[in-house]
Amino acid sequence: MGLLARCIGIMTSPRATFQSVAAHPKWLGALLVVTIIVAAGVSLPLTTEAGQQSQLDNQVRAIEGFGGEVNAEMYASMKRSMRFAPVQTFVTILIMGPLMSVIFSGILFGLFTVFGGQATFKQLFAVYVHSTVVTAVAQLFTGPLNYFRGSMSSATNLAVLLPMVSDQSFFGRLLGMIDLFWIWWLIVLSIGLAVLYVRRTQSIAYILFGIYALGAVLIATVMNLFGRSN
Numbered sequence: 177m178g179l180l181a182r183c184i185g186i187m188t189s190p191r192a193t194f195q196s197v198a199a200h201p202k203w204l205g206a207l208l209v210v211t212i213i214v215a216a217g218v219s220l221p222l223t224t225e226a227g228q229q230s231q232l233d234n235q236v237r238a239i240e241g242f243g244g245e246v247n248a249e250m251y252a253s254m255k256r257s258m259r260f261a262p263v264q265t266f267v268t269i270l271i272m273g274p275l276m277s278v279i280f281s282g283i284l285f286g287l288f289t290v291f292g293g294q295a296t297f298k299q300l301f302a303v304y305v306h307s308t309v310v311t312a313v314a315q316l317f318t319g320p321l322n323y324f325r326g327s328m329s330s331a332t333n334l335a336v337l338l339p340m341v342s343d344q345s346f347f348g349r350l351l352g353m354i355d356l357f358w359i360w361w362l363i364v365l366s367i368g369l370a371v372l373y374v375r376r377t378q379s380i381a382y383i384l385f386g387i388y389a390l391g392a393v394l395i396a397t398v399m400n401l402f403g404r405s406n
Contacts, residue, residue, distance in 0.1 A: 211273040
């Protein structure tokens with residue numbers, strides 16, 4: 177399968193596409209496409225004044241959410257740095273995107289190898305990279321949307337669907353970390369790993385979603401505790 181066919185196939189027929197990827201583990205083209213699209217999508221809203229202000233507000237909330245304090249001098253410094261946010265964000269994602277793919281692929285490879293998996297790292301890395309096509313699709317949707325919204329906040333998490341829930345509450349923080357595109361990505365990744373290691377998709381999905389849910393609960397709990405004490 178060619179690069180375009182693989183990218184489309186991840187969304188339309190992931191199992192057959194992953195079978196092709198596992199048999200012919202090409203990953204460079206998909207990695208470049210995904211990384212560039214994600215970098216552009218995240219950086220696009222930051223080219224607007226409203227987007228920069230939204231990003232600044234998000235950073236302040238994140239610091240305060242973990243018990244930190246932003247004084248006037250620190251706020252002014254953060255605001256000045258927003259002028260360079262589009263370029264800094266784009267370059268950071270170009271570097272960190274592939275690096276994080278290698279790290280997470282390495283973790284998955286180690287786990288499956290311990291439990292008897294026979295795939296090579298190249299095969300797993302190709303599967304992982306192709307699963308992230310979903311994140312590129314997410315940015316094709318949210319990047320332009322956030323540009324016109326003038327916002328860097330997610331438009332696809334569950335907190336958006338339940339605006340009556342306070343974003344300062346534990347439940348509100350938890351909903352804010354459950355994103356529809358992340359759910360889609362985990363499903364696709366589960367399918368890819370199941371194809372590669374000849375396992376049941378459902379079993380792998382339970383594990384991945386369990387880790388995701390545990391991480392979301394822990395972060396929401398910490399933010400809730402520090403937020404209250406602050």
